[in-house]
Amino acid sequence: MTRIFVLNGVNLCSLGQRRPEVYGTLTLNNIETLLRDAFPDVDLEFRQTDYEGEMVGFVQEAGGSDGLVINPGAWTHYSYALHDALEAVDIPKIEVHLSNVHAREEWRRHSVISPAVDAVVAGMGAEGYVAAVRYVLTRIGEH
Numbered sequence: 001m002t003r004i005f006v007l008n009g010v011n012l013c014s015l016g017q018r019r020p021e022v023y024g025t026l027t028l029n030n031i032e033t034l035l036r037d038a039f040p041d042v043d044l045e046f047r048q049t050d051y052e053g054e055m056v057g058f059v060q061e062a063g064g065s066d067g068l069v070i071n072p073g074a075w076t077h078y079s080y081a082l083h084d085a086l087e088a089v090d091i092p093k094i095e096v097h098l099s100n101v102h103a104r105e106e107w108r109r110h111s112v113i114s115p116a117v118d119a120v121v122a123g124m125g126a127e128g129y130v131a132a133v134r135y136v137l138t139r140i141g142e143h
């Protein structure tokens with residue numbers, strides 16, 4: 001079975017309550033359910049952490065899987081550690097943002113993560129996760 005990691009970073013546990021006008025009303029559990037329903041034949045490893053070192057460990061672990069989708073939250077904008085962890089894993093890697101980071105504050109327009117991934121999805125809400133997993137499947141020739 002194809003195994004894909006879907007990793008969620010700092011503060012994404014608060015989805016649903018946190019700025020719903022920006023991030024939508026779905027909780028992280030809702031997004032997980034959406035993905036499991038959309039991809040019943042994929043072994044999804046869906047995780048969230050507020051700890052940068054733990055996230056680095058998740059990325060290293062994902063290196064042994066078929067692909068990785070990551071919403072790094074605010075780490076997007078400054079975590080060189082996460083960049084380096086992603087750079088070191090040789091699987092399809094997609095960066096996802098619920099909001100359109102390019103239409104927001106200046107500091108959100110720059111991602112230190114993007115150079116280490118294959119593609120970036122921003123502003124599609126939870127649908128962005130679905131698109132990202134679908135693209136990983138395309139990359140590995142599953143669909």
Ligand code: DQA
Nearest residue numbers: 011071073074097098099108
């Ligand atoms: C986010 C965008 C980031 O700038 C922010 O810090 C987040 C969520 C998004 O999904 O739109 O926590 O990654």
